[in-house]
Amino acid sequence: MALDPALAARLKRNADGLVCAVAQQRGTGEVLMVAWMNDEALELTLTTRRGTYFSRSRNKIWVKGETSGHTQQVHEVRLDCDGDTVLLIVDQAGAACHTGDRTCFDADVLLSPDPR
Amino acid sequence: MALDPALAARLKRNADGLVCAVAQQRGTGEVLMVAWMNDEALELTLTTRRGTYFSRSRNKIWVKGETSGHTQQVHEVRLDCDGDTVLLIVDQAGAACHTGDRTCFDADVLLSPDPR
Numbered sequence: 001m002a003l004d005p006a007l008a009a010r011l012k013r014n015a016d017g018l019v020c021a022v023a024q025q026r027g028t029g030e031v032l033m034v035a036w037m038n039d040e041a042l043e044l045t046l047t048t049r050r051g052t053y054f055s056r057s058r059n060k061i062w063v064k065g066e067t068s069g070h071t072q073q074v075h076e077v078r079l080d081c082d083g084d085t086v087l088l089i090v091d092q093a094g095a096a097c098h099t100g101d102r103t104c105f106d107a108d109v110l111l112s113p114d115p116r
Numbered sequence: 117m118a119l120d121p122a123l124a125a126r127l128k129r130n131a132d133g134l135v136c137a138v139a140q141q142r143g144t145g146e147v148l149m150v151a152w153m154n155d156e157a158l159e160l161t162l163t164t165r166r167g168t169y170f171s172r173s174r175n176k177i178w179v180k181g182e183t184s185g186h187t188q189q190v191h192e193v194r195l196d197c198d199g200d201t202v203l204l205i206v207d208q209a210g211a212a213c214h215t216g217d218r219t220c221f222d223a224d225v226l227l228s229p230d231p232r
Contacts, residue, residue, distance in 0.1 A: 081217070097197050105203045109192065
């Protein structure tokens with residue numbers, strides 16, 4: 001099944017044909033991960049409500065959690081103002097990060113809150 | 117001032133020398149916008165605590181709100197597991213989106229919560 005042409009026309013893909021995708025946990029608002037989608041991944045995400053991305057390293061569609069079981073049930077998808085990024089509101093099963101951390105942003109703090 | 121070499125070595129920049137940057141409102145958790153940073157923009161963000169990006173369309177450093185007044189006070193910066201995306205926890209003054217919306221994801225809902 002192809003992406004709705006009206007939606008496809010609104011996407012501003014990068015040179016690799018991808019849009020950026022931010023996954024956020026429903027309720028808590030945690031930013032879980034950032035990944036990439038081609039048209040097929042977006043279409044699959046919208047129709048199956050399973051977070052589905054395009055793996056740049058493996059050059060293929062990737063259903064989040066298909067091997068780890070750490071799936072994403074997708075509640076909402078929003079497109080940003082310039083059409084190059086989608087925001088997914090999801091229920092993340094287990095860890096979103098391949099390291100086992102809850103989010104991909106848990107481990108490496110570059111700047112902490114200013115104590116002043 | 118140059119980015120700390122130890123940090124610079126950990127960044128995984130795209131072909132344009134940029135990392136992805138997600139700005140999230142402190143407290144509410146709203147995902148405000150997604151933009152891009154080169155090393156200089158990240159260094160300026162870390163040292164000034166003003167959200168500072170690299171404009172791909174204008175090909176220059178861009179201090180968020182420098183013309184609109186809609187600045188970002190940066191509380192935290194985190195690097196993701198593979199070094200290609202930073203998450204900024206900010207206090208956003210006014211609208212984050214150039215359209216006047218609070219966030220860049222307010223206007224265009226592709227998928228709504230499943231009523232089931």
